[in-house]
Amino acid sequence: MLLSYELLGKLFVFLLVAVVLVTGIALLLGAISIRRHKIIFPNFILFMLYLFYSPAKWICRGFSIKEEIVDEILIEVRNAVMLDMFKEKTERRAVILPQCMRHPECKARCDPIMGYECTKCGKCDIKDIIEAAEKHNFKVFTVPGDSFVRKILQYYNPDACLGVACYVELTESMQSVSKFMPVQGVCLIRDGCYDTKVDVAEVIHKMEICDV
Numbered sequence: 001m002l003l004s005y006e007l008l009g010k011l012f013v014f015l016l017v018a019v020v021l022v023t024g025i026a027l028l029l030g031a032i033s034i035r036r037h038k039i040i041f042p043n044f045i046l047f048m049l050y051l052f053y054s055p056a057k058w059i060c061r062g063f064s065i066k067e068e069i070v071d072e073i074l075i076e077v078r079n080a081v082m083l084d085m086f087k088e089k090t091e092r093r094a095v096i097l098p099q100c101m102r103h104p105e106c107k108a109r110c111d112p113i114m115g116y117e118c119t120k121c122g123k124c125d126i127k128d129i130i131e132a133a134e135k136h137n138f139k140v141f142t143v144p145g146d147s148f149v150r151k152i153l154q155y156y157n158p159d160a161c162l163g164v165a166c167y168v169e170l171t172e173s174m175q176s177v178s179k180f181m182p183v184q185g186v187c188l189i190r191d192g193c194y195d196t197k198v199d200v201a202e203v204i205h206k207m208e209i210c211d212v
């Protein structure tokens with residue numbers, strides 16, 4: 001009995017070391033891929049980092065590396081893997097923005113299904129994104145949360161989706177939405193729950209590449 005406990009202990013340590021090692025390799029490959037703008041073993045990186053998402057963050061913390069790198073890798077690898085499929089979709093393309101991008105004095109009404117109805121008052125960047133979207137045949141939704149994303153998928157039923165959110169939320173939603181359609185993601189450059197910002201040029205660029 002004593003021997004089997006010892007064996008179990010050894011097995012546990014072996015598995016722990018194996019998880020740390022393989023997750024570390026996935027992180028390293030992801031970081032190299034982003035740096036070189038060339039994705040190496042994308043499916044391995046996505047599989048390992050989604051499966052061992054929390055251990056990957058612990059590893060980063062252990063090496064004093066910012067833990068958002070895990071989300072950044074997952075977003076960029078997913079973007080690279082799905083880019084061609086995303087560009088092929090010409091109809092029913094959606095841009096989903098978080099409501100925290102709205103100006104603090106925004107007076108837009110919130111529709112219970114489609115989210116905030118922007119009047120393009122110009123107080124925040126959403127107006128510019130909507131105008132670019134109209135030009136490039138995308139429909140913009142500004143939503144208060146995940147439940148609205150599900151409603152948009154159900155009622156608008158897009159063929160492709162471009163999402164904007166903070167690192168963690170974008171990582172989660174890209175994983176779930178990518179099961180149904182090609183996705184692209186752009187992370188907020190100033191996050192929080194209030195008056196957040198995105199690189200508008202990058203969002204517009206993602207729409208423009210679909211016209212090429």
Ligand code: SF4
Pocket residue numbers: 102103105106107108117118119120121122123124125126127
């Ligand atoms: S541009 Fe639209 S979302 Fe932004 S503050 Fe004005 S109405 Fe609100």
